[in-house]
Amino acid sequence: xxxxxxxxxxxxxxxxxxxYKPTIVAGGTDLMVRKRAWSDLPTNFDRDVxxxxxxxxxxxxxxxxxxxxxxxxVTLEDIMDHFHTPALLxxxxxxxxxxxxxxxxxxxxxxxxxxxxxxxxxxxxxxxSVIVLESVEGIRHVPINAxxxxxxxTIINDNEMIKEIILSGHxxxxxxxxxxxxxxxxxxxxxxxxxxMDTKKGMIQNFRAAFGAVGPTVVxxxxxxxxxxxxxxxxxxxxxxxxxxxxxxxxxxxxxxRSSASYRKACTINLLTDFIKHIKHHA
Amino acid sequence: MVLDISKSINKVxxxxxxxxxxxxxxxxxxxxxxxxxxxxxxxxxxxxxxxKYPDMPEGYAIVDYQDISxxxxxxxxxxxxxxxxxxxxxxxxxxILLVVGEDKATIMSLMHQISIQYETEEPVYDYVxxxxxxxxxxxxxxxxxxxxxxxxxxxxxxxxxEHVYIEPQGVIALYEPDKISLIxxxxxxxxxxxxxxxxxxxNEDEVRVEQATTGGAFGGKEEFPSLxxxxxxxxxxxxxxPIKLIYGREEDMAYTTKRHPAKIxxxxxxxxxxxxxxxxxHVGLDGGAYIGLSGVVLLRAMIAATGAxxxxxxxxxxxxxxxxTVPTGAFRGFGAPQMIFAVEMMIHHIAKELKEDAYKxxxxxxxxxxxxxxxxxxxxxPIIMENMIQKAMLMxxxxxxxxxxxxxxxxxxxxxSWFLHGCGFTGSGEQVHIKAIVRLKKDESxxxxxxxxxxxxxxxxxxxxxxxxxxxxxxxxxQVIFENPDTDKVPDSGPTVASRTMMIVGGLLAKAADQLKQxxxxxxxxxxxxxxxxxxxxRWDDETLQGDAYPAYSWGINVVEVEVDPVTFEVTxxxxxxxxxxxxxxxxxxxxxxxxxxxxxxxxxxxxxVMKNKDGRIQQKTVTDYIIPTAKDTVFMETELMDNPYAxxxxxxxGAGELTLIGGAPAVALAIENxxxxxxxxxxxxxxxxMELMKNG
Numbered sequence: 001x002x003x004x005x006x007x008x009x010x011x012x013x014x015x016x017x018x019x020y021k022p023t024i025v026a027g028g029t030d031l032m033v034r035k036r037a038w039s040d041l042p043t044n045f046d047r048d049v050x051x052x053x054x055x056x057x058x059x060x061x062x063x064x065x066x067x068x069x070x071x072x073x074v075t076l077e078d079i080m081d082h083f084h085t086p087a088l089l090x091x092x093x094x095x096x097x098x099x100x101x102x103x104x105x106x107x108x109x110x111x112x113x114x115x116x117x118x119x120x121x122x123x124x125x126x127x128x129s130v131i132v133l134e135s136v137e138g139i140r141h142v143p144i145n146a147x148x149x150x151x152x153x154t155i156i157n158d159n160e161m162i163k164e165i166i167l168s169g170h171x172x173x174x175x176x177x178x179x180x181x182x183x184x185x186x187x188x189x190x191x192x193x194x195x196x197m198d199t200k201k202g203m204i205q206n207f208r209a210a211f212g213a214v215g216p217t218v219v220x221x222x223x224x225x226x227x228x229x230x231x232x233x234x235x236x237x238x239x240x241x242x243x244x245x246x247x248x249x250x251x252x253x254x255x256x257x258r259s260s261a262s263y264r265k266a267c268t269i270n271l272l273t274d275f276i277k278h279i280k281h282h283a
Numbered sequence: 284m285v286l287d288i289s290k291s292i293n294k295v296x297x298x299x300x301x302x303x304x305x306x307x308x309x310x311x312x313x314x315x316x317x318x319x320x321x322x323x324x325x326x327x328x329x330x331x332x333x334x335k336y337p338d339m340p341e342g343y344a345i346v347d348y349q350d351i352s353x354x355x356x357x358x359x360x361x362x363x364x365x366x367x368x369x370x371x372x373x374x375x376x377x378x379i380l381l382v383v384g385e386d387k388a389t390i391m392s393l394m395h396q397i398s399i400q401y402e403t404e405e406p407v408y409d410y411v412x413x414x415x416x417x418x419x420x421x422x423x424x425x426x427x428x429x430x431x432x433x434x435x436x437x438x439x440x441x442x443x444x445e446h447v448y449i450e451p452q453g454v455i456a457l458y459e460p461d462k463i464s465l466i467x468x469x470x471x472x473x474x475x476x477x478x479x480x481x482x483x484x485x486n487e488d489e490v491r492v493e494q495a496t497t498g499g500a501f502g503g504k505e506e507f508p509s510l511x512x513x514x515x516x517x518x519x520x521x522x523x524x525p526i527k528l529i530y531g532r533e534e535d536m537a538y539t540t541k542r543h544p545a546k547i548x549x550x551x552x553x554x555x556x557x558x559x560x561x562x563x564x565h566v567g568l569d570g571g572a573y574i575g576l577s578g579v580v581l582l583r584a585m586i587a588a589t590g591a592x593x594x595x596x597x598x599x600x601x602x603x604x605x606x607x608t609v610p611t612g613a614f615r616g617f618g619a620p621q622m623i624f625a626v627e628m629m630i631h632h633i634a635k636e637l638k639e640d641a642y643k644x645x646x647x648x649x650x651x652x653x654x655x656x657x658x659x660x661x662x663x664x665p666i667i668m669e670n671m672i673q674k675a676m677l678m679x680x681x682x683x684x685x686x687x688x689x690x691x692x693x694x695x696x697x698x699x700s701w702f703l704h705g706c707g708f709t710g711s712g713e714q715v716h717i718k719a720i721v722r723l724k725k726d727e728s729x730x731x732x733x734x735x736x737x738x739x740x741x742x743x744x745x746x747x748x749x750x751x752x753x754x755x756x757x758x759x760x761x762q763v764i765f766e767n768p769d770t771d772k773v774p775d776s777g778p779t780v781a782s783r784t785m786m787i788v789g790g791l792l793a794k795a796a797d798q799l800k801q802x803x804x805x806x807x808x809x810x811x812x813x814x815x816x817x818x819x820x821x822r823w824d825d826e827t828l829q830g831d832a833y834p835a836y837s838w839g840i841n842v843v844e845v846e847v848d849p850v851t852f853e854v855t856x857x858x859x860x861x862x863x864x865x866x867x868x869x870x871x872x873x874x875x876x877x878x879x880x881x882x883x884x885x886x887x888x889x890x891x892x893v894m895k896n897k898d899g900r901i902q903q904k905t906v907t908d909y910i911i912p913t914a915k916d917t918v919f920m921e922t923e924l925m926d927n928p929y930a931x932x933x934x935x936x937x938g939a940g941e942l943t944l945i946g947g948a949p950a951v952a953l954a955i956e957n958x959x960x961x962x963x964x965x966x967x968x969x970x971x972x973x974m975e976l977m978k979n980g
Contacts, residue, residue: 038320038387183911185915257902262971270850
């Protein structure tokens with residue numbers, strides 16, 4: 001028998017979480033689909049369900065120093081329109097799913113769902129996001145790349161929930177988010193990229209690249225990124241193809257019902273090299 | 284009363300559809316109703332060697348082939364599909380039995396306790412096992428290939444298309460000791476009735492079929508519902524209770540009929556002077572595990588072998604191949620969309636290879652009034668395509684754009700398709716098989732009841748039929764009644780398919796209304812009847828496939844403009860323009876609705892909708908994975924309707940429902956071809972395919 005819990009405070013939610021180890025539902029836009037059953041039958045949840053979408057304490061977006069803190073209960077639609085929200089994240093949300101889903105879904109849900117095709121994840125990786133987890137035992141901060149370990153897999157404990165997500169509010173000189181889906185809305189990504197670069201006086205100061213749906217998790221390669229830092233834009237211009245080649249080993253997509261591995265790989269590299277090509281133009 | 288019949292009025296079912304009060308099949312909840320769930324085969328080909336059924340609790344039962352009193356065959360057109368698997372399994376997901384009972388959770392638990400053992404055989408997925416072969420020739424046939432200066436050959440391939448009607452398949456059987464009734468989300472009440480009489484081995488008056496308000500069909504509710512209707516009436520007879528069977532979306536997408544995938548090979552014999560002497564065309568259709576109505580789909584595809592053109596010499600053949608996959612079936616256009624795509628690409632590819640101007644070449648062969656059709660009949664009615672082409676080119680600025688895009692490397696392209704669609708059943712179908720009957724009944728309070736078996740599935744005949752009859756009789760529409768058809772009340776006016784409803788059934792209704800006007804007696808009941816008679820000048824030979832394949836043709840032009848992303852190869856629509864000749868619109872807004880919906884369905888068939896089999900299993904079985912367009916994927920569509928009344932249609936109306944889908948795929952494929960400068964030979968033209976073309980082509 002599966003029970004549902006509807007706490008009225010965050011504190012109560014944490015206590016219920018500790019007792020029942022339930023499945024946490026905020027917007028439910030992934031879970032309700034995954035747990036669907038024959039019409040008229042209850043959903044197929046195998047554990048108790050804890051509803052947290054109603055908790056006002058989790059419904060906030062704050063700026064603290066150069067960081068943005070987004071509460072686990074904020075819907076994507078609210079995040080998209082908020083003045084603190086980094087432009088890259090707003091862009092990603094704008095083309096995500098449909099208005100109905102965005103009004104219910106949360107950023108925390110997209111993170112904990114841990115799909116390699118999760119639309120906001122490449123942005124969160126590039127913004128060096130930190131996931132703040134809380135349980136009755138305390139709080140811990142986990143970088144997103146350590147938080148997500150595989151498709152649908154995270155290191156969250158069964159008495160923990162996401163309290164908030166902290167991301168960098170830094171403004172980049174050059175940035176792009178591109179999602180390639182089967183259609184222009186309501187699509188699961190075939191692939192997605194988030195790329196940023198800071199340049200000063202013709203030199204690269206900062207470069208980050210995250211790729212979605214091309215491996216078991218979103219991928220970033222810090223070694224390649226650091227190789228680029230300190231290089232000149234002239235050097236960059238001459239080494240576009242080369243940089244594409246550096247990335248090839250970590251772009252390991254699969255064939256599935258939505259696209260082919262070869263398309264995903266070629267298109268990901270194309271988007272990367274296209275981004276770099278345009279840097280000098282706009283530098 | 285409106286003076287011009289084309290002037291739009293509100294659809295009569297707007298209110299109930301918009302407010303959500305319309306009762307669809309799942310909204311109907313008969314007293315004591317039991318639910319049914321289908322157990323399906325888990326192999327693609329083989330035999331069932333043993334079945335282990337659990338002990339059934341009181342009120343629950345397994346319904347399988349042994350419960351069938353009549354024939355274990357779904358009577359459609361070619362009767363080869365069983366209602367339940369007896370021994371042989373021919374596709375993954377083939378229905379073996381139903382578990383029925385009151386509580387869905389109990390049904391699910393019983394389903395898990397059933398064990399079926401199989402002996403598997405090697406499945407066939409390729410086009411090798413032809414079960415239907417047809418051919419015809421025109422003029423000198425393939426003899427012209429002997430004197431050809433050059434032969435140009437291409438093979439075109441099209442994929443599955445899934446209907447994605449808003450409402451999935453569903454039926455309810457009601458039990459009475461001397462009569463079983465079936466209510467369903469269906470297009471063709473009498474198809475279902477005939478199938479039920481066969482499976483129950485009973486008389487005409489022992490079954491009744493009623494259409495529930497139907498949330499979309501697109502051909503998907505032409506023959507498929509007969510299968511589940513047969514299953515539930517067998518269950519109702521066994522349980523002596525109402526039985527409800529409603530498919531979930533995933534079950535519907537994985538195991539119901541789809542558009543036939545096709546491989547079409549066209550060879551063109553070209554003279555030294557660059558004339559097209561003749562075509563040799565072969566079309567292969569993947570029929571899936573059972574033939575059903577695939578033979579008729581094949582025929583429509585073959586007859587469309589020259590599209591909107593006149594070619595003097597033809598040798599056309601076709602095969603329906605049986606594979607161990609889900610059966611394919613009726614879908615808006617019925618074989619024509621596959622062939623029109625191939626023909627439109629071919630004429631452009633011929634022009635390219637001859638270095639001729641495509642427009643000039645097309646104009647040279649464009650069909651004209653009086654021309655001999657592909658099957659050696661005649662285009663008797665006036666063809667106004669030249670005028671329509673000029674209009675479409677003006678609306679879309681086609682001439683300037685095609686010139687610009689062909690020379691500049693700007694990733695933009697424009698494509699224009701020309702097409703026709705034969706209205707009504709193919710060949711002698713209307714005369715020999717359908718024999719439509721319609722009635723109008725005037726009651727004592729002077730209300731006029733439309734008695735036909737035609738169904739409104741969203742296309743609007745509840746509005747247009749009432750409008751037509753009211754207009755003819757010069758009475759207010761409120762005085763004309765048109766209920767969902769019930770076979771106990773209405774005669775067999777034929778199925779709601781083949782763009783025949785307004786032209787054929789509406790035509791008969793208009794005649795009946797004229798008759799009623801003559802016999803009108805105030806406050807007395809009057810019944811009038813009309814029966815279909817083939818026009819004298821229409822001749823067709825079923826054996827040789829020679830003669831007038833259709834009583835009339837509707838015509839269309841689609842222009843599509845696209846931009847192809849050079850980095851990701853994604854395609855964005857920039858503009859869509861159309862001109863249609865449907866004779867006369869009985870309601871302009873209804874036709875424009877068909878135009879927008881049909882064309883978008885056609886364009887997405889051409890560029891978005893991927894459905895594939897892997898080991899006989901459909902891979903895209905959710906609306907997440909099967910990509911139909913959203914509002915964001917389309918643009919404003921500009922449509923112009925021509926007035927070209929057809930003498931035998933009501934107020935001049937011809938068919939419209941299918942026409943609007945047919946030109947979409949070639950128009951968008953031609954636009955993409957124009958943008959990327961490579962030969963497109965298959966649809967859908969998805970980014971993955973464009974990438975391959977850019978790499979290899």
